[in-house]
Amino acid sequence: xxxxxxxxxxxxxxxxxxxxxxxxxxxxxxxxxxxxxxxxxxxxxxxxxxxxxxxxxxxxxxxxxxxxxxxxxxxxxxxxxxxxxxxxxxxxxxxxxxxxxxxxxxxxxxxxxxxxxxxxxxxxxxxxxxxxxxxxxxxxxxxxxxxxxxxxxxxxxxxxxxxxxxxxxxxxxxxxxxxxxxxxxxxxxxxxxxxxxxxxxxxxx
Ligand SMILES: N[C@@H](CCC(=O)N[C@@H](CS)C(=O)NCC(=O)O)C(=O)O
Numbered sequence: 001x002x003x004x005x006x007x008x009x010x011x012x013x014x015x016x017x018x019x020x021x022x023x024x025x026x027x028x029x030x031x032x033x034x035x036x037x038x039x040x041x042x043x044x045x046x047x048x049x050x051x052x053x054x055x056x057x058x059x060x061x062x063x064x065x066x067x068x069x070x071x072x073x074x075x076x077x078x079x080x081x082x083x084x085x086x087x088x089x090x091x092x093x094x095x096x097x098x099x100x101x102x103x104x105x106x107x108x109x110x111x112x113x114x115x116x117x118x119x120x121x122x123x124x125x126x127x128x129x130x131x132x133x134x135x136x137x138x139x140x141x142x143x144x145x146x147x148x149x150x151x152x153x154x155x156x157x158x159x160x161x162x163x164x165x166x167x168x169x170x171x172x173x174x175x176x177x178x179x180x181x182x183x184x185x186x187x188x189x190x191x192x193x194x195x196x197x198x199x200x201x202x203x204x205x
Pocket of ligand 1: 010012050070
């Protein structure tokens with residue numbers, strides 16, 4: 001069984017979206033990240049060294065797999081359960097683009113968002129993520145072919161990057177970019193993303 005450690009209104013919503021795109025049974029275990037006693041749950045501690053959500057435990061294979069971090073979890077799930085068709089196989093030439101976009105969220109978008117929130121002055125050449133404007137330019141170029149990052153093929157990379165674009169919009173830092181706004185709408189139109197976001201809304205109500 002796949003167990004997702006989840007909390008509403010967090011990055012865990014993107015892994016819920018991914019799981020809803022897949023054809024595997026899973027359970028959601030709520031970890032209220034504001035409550036130390038909830039974060040002390042042994043299974044959660046074992047899966048998430050930094051005590052952050054999302055984290056995942058999968059006991060469906062030869063042994064129990066535990067891991068945290070959206071990109072690591074998405075890479076794991078898409079490869080481990082290939083019937084969902086969310087990752088090109090290793091021999092597929094689009095695997096290169098896929099891997100690039102799978103690490104774009106933690107490696108580039110997230111630090112660039114911190115740069116924007118905190119008004120950091122960074123050097124594009126020496127900061128690993130370039131800078132916020134470069135990140136947006138690269139993302140726009142990546143979507144030129146569209147409708148998804150790998151062209152016609154929707155993949156786990158769209159779950160990571162699409163949810164990051166949605167977070168940028170929600171936090172008011174998404175620039176006025178027709179391409180990125182349209183991409184965000186395409187992601188939001190996916191029933192699986194609506195289910196994941198609906199779960200946040202249910203708990204807020
Ligand atoms: N790099 C991680 C970041 C996860 C993260 O920062 N999660 C936040 C919620 S959105 C969290 O659990 N914060 C609680 C804490 O660190 O105390 C990922 O992408 O999954």
